[in-house]
Amino acid sequence: MAFLDPIAISKLESLPLRAKVIVEGALTGSHRAKLRGSSVEFAEHKEYSQGDEIRHIDWKVLGKADRYYIKQFEQESELTCYMVLDASASMNYSGKGLSKREYACHLVAALAYLLVGQRDRVGLSIFGNAKDVRWVPPKAKPAHLRELLAMLEQVSKTPQEGAEPLADALERVAELARRRQGLVVVASDLFETDARALSVLGHLRARGHDVVVFHTLDPDEIEFPFDGLSIFESLEGDGRMLVDPASVRRMYKEKMRAFLESSEQQCLRAGIEYHRVRTDTPYEEVLLSFLASRNSANGSRLGEGRVSR
Amino acid sequence: MSFLSPLMLLGLLGAAIPIAVHLQGRRKAKVVPFAALEFLLGTDKRIAKRLVLRQVLLLTFRILICMVAALILAQPYASCESEGPKVAGGPQAAVLIIDDSAAAGYKLDGHTLLSRSLQSASQLLERLGPEADIAVLTTTGGGKEELTRDHLGLRESINATNVSYKRAYGDRAMERAFSLLAGSGHERKTVFLLLAPTKAALPSHATPPEDVTIRVVSPVGDEALDNLAITDLRVQADRSIGSRGLQIIAGVTNFSDKPQVAKLTLLIGDETVARGEIGLAPRESKNKRFSANLSDEVRTTEIRVQVQDDALAADNVRYVVANARDQVSVLLVNGDARAVRHEDELFYVEAALRPGDRSDSGTVIERTTPDDLGKLTLADYDVIVLANVSVLPAARVAALSTWVNAGGGLFVSMGANVDADQYNRSMAPLLAQDLKSALDLRRGRKRSPQAELRLSKLEIEHPVFSVFAKDAPGLYSASFWQVMLLGPTTSVKDRRVLARFDNGAAALVEARQGAGTLMLFGSTLDRDWNNLAIHPGFLPFLQQTIRHLASKPLQGKNQQTMVGNSVLIKIAADDVRLEIEGPGRGRMVLEGEKVEGHKSARLDGIDVPGIYHVSSVDSTGILQPRPEATFAANLDPAVSDLSLVPTEALEREGQGSSGDEEAPTQRIELWHAIAALLLFLLLIESGLGLVGRRSDVVSEAS
Incomplete structure (x- = not known):
């Protein structure tokens, strides 16, 4: 299987197409039996009585037993997924490839494509700029998917401003999703000045939501590969620092490692599924990891945290 | 503040270098938009502030270092008035009198007074200028005794001046200076006295001409100059400790205003013989006595006494040479010679003076009779003993008297041959006191304690009895049954009764005659009149008496x-x-x-x-x-007295003085201090750099 290189994918013209390529590339040849896409499952046979739909008569049973039996199916409940996309200025950072914002948009779009294809309801909350809060309520129609993808494409192409806290966005989602439990998928770099975001995530999980975090980071942010005297400008504020990267690398990496471990541990403790995502990681790896964790979740207890890196 | 090389101040522009480097360093940095800036700063904002402060400090110190380096190259200095006389340059005649006596060797803060005076003289030479006719004299009689403009020669003369051990003669130097100035045609005439104003150095009698200005340039301030000196050293014979015993008397004077303890060392030859301490009140003089016994082979003795080091080393030691005498030569004149040895008048005397016939007894004994006395040269003897001698001829009495006057010691003892009246008539010059009559306590009586006399009232501190204990049992136990009573006398000046009998009669009388000594013993030296000779006190008594009588002045003493x-x-x-x-x-x-x-x-x-x-x-x-x-x-002891005396009476303005004299200025080099500051700045800069290398963040740019 060829890897779905994020840069190559990004060269495709439209986001819907890219989402389709990502999902199909990821799903081709794997877990076919499980992912047939049927929304109705056979439950039992029932003898035909007047009023039953003729199309549900099991003609094979009629041929064998010469009696009319009706196939009864269990109605499958729809999954409601709330996508929460971080579009703050810090997500604008791009090292050698895509920016974190673009990568996250692609990832969210692929998941939306996949979920809508399963007739699940997908909603989208894009936060970052407190003055421009975007919210798409969850629906399962194909037309709704187009609306989602259009919004994601628009966010993907435009560098964003603002530094709205993730916690505020999550609180909004929690308010909107209070009547119906669902899957909350968060794609963010979690660069927060306070620890409130993970706390709110914990509250969501406590309310019965299944919470998945895609901790999206650029490789530069993890490895700090810079050389030569540099002035680092904050993407979310006015801070500027003249720094000799070689001299601060060790300290930076220690702090970053501590931050990542802390985020992961907090998620684990709160029963949140945590995926650390580097923007140079092929999408299919991320999706497969996610899907694999979802499938294994059927055998695990609800609320158990899972981690993939 | 002034500068020797002001052009070097252009180097101050070098302060722009660190600023330029700082700015250039910032321009070269590439800008990186970054999301995780918080991880660079950490959570502690104070770190960033501290780093900014450190960066600002580094830049400041580097600017200061550049500026200070430029300042050092410009050689800054400050000028101030210094101590010294007011001097006007130009045509004039001047005489510099420098004190080069031993006192000028006094060390003050590591420099001698002379070196200070020479420095002042060089400065004066410079300030008087090339048009001045100058002469340089010293208080001990040296110097360049002519007015000259050969300043090079004068400078050489000044530099060649060393401390002399001669006494300072300030008046003589002044007279010579006035004489030189009298021959000069200049209107302005000045005498500069470069000396510590002590009583010994300062002129006191010279009368300056009207046209001569006198200035005193003292190398010391007003503080007293402490000094401890040995000002006297004498030697005298001390027979009480042996025939070759010496007493060395060192005079020590504390010429300071605080009490001092003098630690003295006596050296004979090169050998340290004795040490001693003596406490001295301010301005007090005391004598310290040392005793030493010379060995037989030593004839000329070089004696040195020194005191602990102080600021003036020259007077811490004093020398004396003493020629030790040979053994005491004693002439025994036997007035009652006998064939039986133990009946001889001098049997006990000889035994006492030469116990065991030992050659090292320090006594050379020669016997003679009154008749042979005239054949001998009396000057060969230190002591003569007339034992029970009949009256001598007048010529011999005169010879003996002359010999005593010259320093001889004569001991006269009584006996049957002594006739009081004849003695008083013929031998009076040889008697310490006139004789009266003999007293025989046993005449007509049996031998009993009541018929005997004993010695009492000894002058125990006299050298003759100083070796005895206070009760002197060896003497007091002796019995005297016949004694010579002495006649009355009014002469008490040079006469002293050293012992008496218990009836109050004088037993031993001493009298000074000229340089010599007379001693009269009121009984016999054998056992005819007493039994002293067989008592233990007889030997020390006789030996001490002979030593005491032999204490003539040392030959050539205190040379x-x-x-x-x-x-x-x-x-x-x-x-x-x-x-x-x-x-x-x-x-x-x-x-x-x-x-x-x-x-x-x-x-x-x-x-x-x-x-x-x-x-x-x-x-x-x-x-x-x-x-x-x-x-x-x-050294002349006067040199040691460094008490300062006022100079106002001596200093005066001459008629030719123009009044435009200027006080001397002193240039103080500042670059040393600035160089120290530079070092300090470099240290701080290095420290900050070290801290910077340890720290992660270099700077926060605004």
Whole structure:
């Protein structure tokens, strides 16, 4: 299987197409039996009585037993997924490839494509700029998917401003999703000045939501590969620092490692599924990891945290 | 503040270098938009502030270092008025009188007074200028005794001036200065006295002409100059400790205003013989006595006493030479010689003076009879004992009297041959006191304690009895049954009764006569009149008496002179040359007309304290040492008194003084201090750099 290189994918013209390529590339040849896409499952046979739909008569049973039996199916409940996309200025950072914002948009779009294809309801909350809060309520129609993808494409192409806290966005989602439990998928770099975001995530999980975090980071942010005297400008504020990267690398990496471990541990403790995502990681790896964790979740207890890196 | 090289101040522009480097460093940095800026700063904002402060400090220190380096190159200095006389340059005549006496060797803060005066003289030379006619004199008689504009020569003369051990003669130097100035045609005439204003150095009698200005340039302030000195050293014979015993008396003076303890050391030859301490109140003089017994082979003794080091080293030591005498020569005149030895008048005397016939008893004994006395040369003897001698002829009495006057010691004892009246008539010059009559306590009585006398009332502190314990059992137990009573006398000045009998009669009388001593013993020296001779006190009594009587002045004692004085050295008939070797400038020679045909030769040029050894060369060309002519030269004690006296009475303005004199200025180099500051700044900069290397963040740019 060829890897779905994020840069190559990004060269495709439209986001819907890219989402389709990502999902199909990821799903081709794997877990076919499980992912047939049927929304109705056979439950039992029932003898035909007047009023039953003729199309549900099991003609094979009629041929064998010469009696009319009706196939009864269990109605499958729809999954409601709330996508929460971080579009703050810090997500604008791009090292050698895509920016974190673009990568996250692609990832969210692929998941939306996949979920809508399963007739699940997908909603989208894009936060970052407190003055421009975007919210798409969850629906399962194909037309709704187009609306989602259009919004994601628009966010993907435009560098964003603002530094709205993730916690505020999550609180909004929690308010909107209070009547119906669902899957909350968060794609963010979690660069927060306070620890409130993970706390709110914990509250969501406590309310019965299944919470998945895609901790999206650029490789530069993890490895700090810079050389030569540099002035680092904050993407979310006015801070500027003249720094000799070689001299601060060790300290930076220690702090970053501590931050990542802390985020992961907090998620684990709160029963949140945590995926650390580097923007140079092929999408299919991320999706497969996610899907694999979802499938294994059927055998695990609800609320158990899972981690993939 | 002024600068020797002001052009170097352009280097201050170098302060722009660190600023430029700082700015350039910032321009070169590439801008990186970054999301995780918080991880660079950490959570502690104070770190960033501290780093900014450190960066600002680094830049400041680097700017300061550049500026300070430029300042050092510009050689900054400050000027201020310094101590010293006001001097006007230009045409004039000036005489610099520098004190180069031993007192100028006094060390103050590590520099001698002379070196300070010489520095002042050099400064004066410079400030008086090339148009001044200048002469340089010293208080001990040296210097360049002419007014000259040869400043190079004058400077050489000043630099060649050294401390002399001669005494300062300020008045003589002043008179010479006035004489030189009188011959000058300049209107302005000045005498600069470069000396510590002590009583010894400062002129006190010279009367300056009207047109001469006098200035005193003192190398010291107003503080007192403490000094501890040995100002006197004498030697005298001390027979109480032996026939070759010496008593060395060192005079020590504390010339300071605080009490001091003098730690004295006595050296005989090069050997330390004794040490001692003596406490001295301010301005107090005391004598410290040392005793020493010389060995037989030593004839000439070089004695040195020194005190602990102080600021003036020259007067911490003093020398003396003493020629030790040979053994005491005693002549015993036997007035009652007997064939049976133990019945002889002098049997016990000889036994007491030469116990066991030992040669090292320090006594040479010779016997004679009154008749043979005239055949002997009395001068060969130190002590003569007239034991029970009949009246001597008048000529012999006169000879003996002359001998006593010259320093001899005569002991006269009584006996059956002594007739009181005849003695009083003929031998009065030899008697310490007139005789009255003999008293025989046993005449007509049996022997009993009531018929005997005993000694009492001894002058126990007198050298004769000083060796006895206070109760002197060896003497008090002796019985005297016949004694000579002495007649009344009114002479008490040089006469002293050293012992009495218990009936109050004088037993031993001492009298000074000229340089000699007379002693009269009121009984016999054998057992005819008493039994003293067989008592244990007899031996020490007689030995002490003989030693005491032999205490004539030492031959050539205290052979010493002052540095700068002349010495007369005796010349033997066949001497053709004298060679004198001293501690200073090597060997001095007297020969030719200075020696030939003279009984003594005068030696000048004694300029260093110490011991001077004399040798003579006779007509055969053999060099013979002359130990008896060895002499010591010492400093004049007046040099040691460094009490400062006021100079106002001496300083005066002459008629030719223009009044436009300027006070001297002193240039203080500042670059040393600035260089220290530079080092300090460099240290701080290095420290900040080190901290910077340890820190992660270099700077936060605004």
